[in-house]
Amino acid sequence: SAASQDQKFCLQEVLDTFKLCLSEKKEVYLQHYVDGWRGLVKLLNSLGNVFGFISKDAVSKIQILVNHLSGENGSQYVTVQSMVKYEMDNGLVDLTKRGSHPESGCRTLLRLHRALRWLDLFLERLRTSTEDDKTSVMCAEAYNQSLARHHPWVVRTAAGVAFCVLPGRPAFFEVMNVGPPENVVAILGEALPLISEVYQVTEELYAQNNLLDIP
Template sequence: MVKMAGSDSVPEEKFSLKEVLITFQSCLTDNQEIVTDSYVNGWRGLVRFMNSLGSIFSFISKDAVNKIQIMVTHRNGENGDKYETLQSMVKYELDNNLVDLQRRAEHPESGCRTLLRLHRALRWLELFLEKLRTSTEDSKTSVMCTDAYNDSLAQHHAWIIRKAATMAFCVLPGRAAFFQTMNVGSTEQVVAMLGEAMPFISKVYEITEELYKQHNLLELP
């Protein structure tokens, strides 16, 4: 079996919004299944985005790196072909009782549980990036990020993490700094590329959400 490229760690490369656009676009097969390798590679790009802004997002990016590595391990394992798409992963793990549906005990690193954590974080980034896209020059990134967090990840975090996160968001750089980090060009070019990228990220999120909903996996411990 061919191993996933860059399986040892998330490369410390500059973030590229165009790369993330292409990667999430390649996530979807013709029959609307989600390719695991592309999904993970898309997350590698999002981790670079968070890391480029310093330690502010480290509480999320470090966990994402851990989850990425777990997924890579599944793909590179003896049953890696069962993890080719998110749909095949869910079927394989449920059929073989590899998911802890009630409490985390025997399979704390199941693909289904691991992917759910990335899925929840993707929702936060999706909401935040969309707010950045539609914001004005004087919009406060701290408010946008906090609102996105409260509408997604916050409900899955303990109080102390929520408090630390909202405090960290208060020192976020301005909108211009975020756009510069995306390495696209002018503000207009960034907004245009975000306009291209967001529908693909949203589609991947929606398909994953529906897949997990169908199998009652959205609240895995």
């Protein structure tokens, strides 16, 4: 049905959303960033319930950002750049320890930003993989090189368990919903530079503002 089709993840959709993220002046539009994550969460959900604890956290962070976007100061949240400026200028970010702003846009987006690095590494491995490569290994390697260092032991352990039940490469490619493996590889090749660029721009912005380690 049209409704279930709607729910179905398509890799192309996510690619398109990340394409829209960057303005000509290399600003990151928060709305498209959030939409990109929504598409990713759809895929994650179609992989099964074991990933529920991961998608739940992603969804709650997406929701925090959506609330900022639709809130009374929504116009300050159009780009990640304007969000950082607004929250920093107005003392709305807990910079050294958690306090009165547990849901700042800056700290919330930082969590997704770190996950975007994982995605970038994982998808690049997937793109260049061969039939015998294991998604669980590619996923774990990407995780260990990125997100893992920001997660406590319990979360790392739970993530490790979830990776083990990832579908194999053929089933994984199928879930992307864009046809034969060659297509997946081609679309990934197109998408990855864009995702990397969004990551890099955000990383530099956060570095300049000393926001890379906010609690």
